[in-house]
Structure formats: structure tokens, C-alpha cells
Amino acid sequence: MSDEIQSFWDDARLRAKVNRVPGYLGVNARETLAPPVWSFGASPEEADELLALVLAGTKTATSSALRDYSDGDDVVPTDGDLSIITDGAGHPRALVQTTQVRTVPFAEVGAAHAEAEGEGDLSLEHWREVHRAFFEKSGGGAPVTDDMPVVLEEFIVLHAADTADS
DSSP: OOOHHHHHHHHHHHHHSOSSSTSSOOHHHHHOOOEEEOOOOSHHHHHHHHHHHHHTTTTOEEEGGGGGTSSSSSSOOOOOOOEEEOOOOSSSEEEEHHHEEEEEGGGGOOOOHHHTTTTTSSSSHHHHHHHHHHHHTTTOOOOOTOOOOEEEEEEEEEEOOOOOOO
């Protein structure tokens, strides 16, 4: 883990009050181990664009193809998970907490989720077009079918880095 990520985590966990009862129970893993670090999108430009939506409060949800977790490198998110979100250059910018996760077929993703993702014109039609292309690319060209499982994740920002921290 880079010093920059560790420094962000040390600051964010205190500001977000992730370690609520220090001293009484001793140090636990949640207080010391940084959560997974990742960025949105498939390019540095997408990461910056989507992060800006998160920091503006426009983007409060994301989605992924369940099949992308089959290699075991990443774990399907669960309620309460913490994540450090980076910008396109890999700098930590936000600590988020997953508030709800559910898995539904691609065709059953609703308009409310599409709007919560905060992208484009916020429509379900836009979400389906963009995510179908993204999931096909991330799946090595495998087609996206209406019954393909999609992991829908909602989150809140617990801490955002000050722009002066750059």
C-alpha cells in the first residue's frame, strides 16, 4: 500500500469515525487495515468524471456484472463495506460505505437505480446502453443478456479529501 493511501486512510477513518470505541476494546482490523482501493470506470478519464459525480452527491450508486467476480480477485460487495475511491491518477479522494447491495437480472434494473448512478441524462435507457457496452467489454466480449445477474450497490460518502490535500 502506498504512503499516500495509508495517510488518506489514517485521516479518513478518524474523520469518518470508523473507529468509534478506541481504547476500550483495543485495536481491531477495521481500524488498521485499509479497505479495498479502486476507481470507477475503465479509464483515468472515466474515473475522474465519475468521481466528480460522487463528490457532487449526484452519484450514489454503482453496478457491476456478477460474472466479473468469478475469478476470485474481487469480492462481491456487502452492506457496510468500506472502499477508498481514487481519481484517474490513483490518488485517494473518498471513503465510501456501501449501504445496500442486491443482485438482479440486467432487464430488472430500474429507473431509480439508473438515476442514482448519476450518469448521462439519468435515464434507464442511457444506463442500459452504457452498461451493456461496459459489461460486454469487461466480459471479454461475452454478450449481455436480459437475465445476466447485475450487482447493484448503493453507497454514501463518509469522507472526501480536501482539494488542498492533492
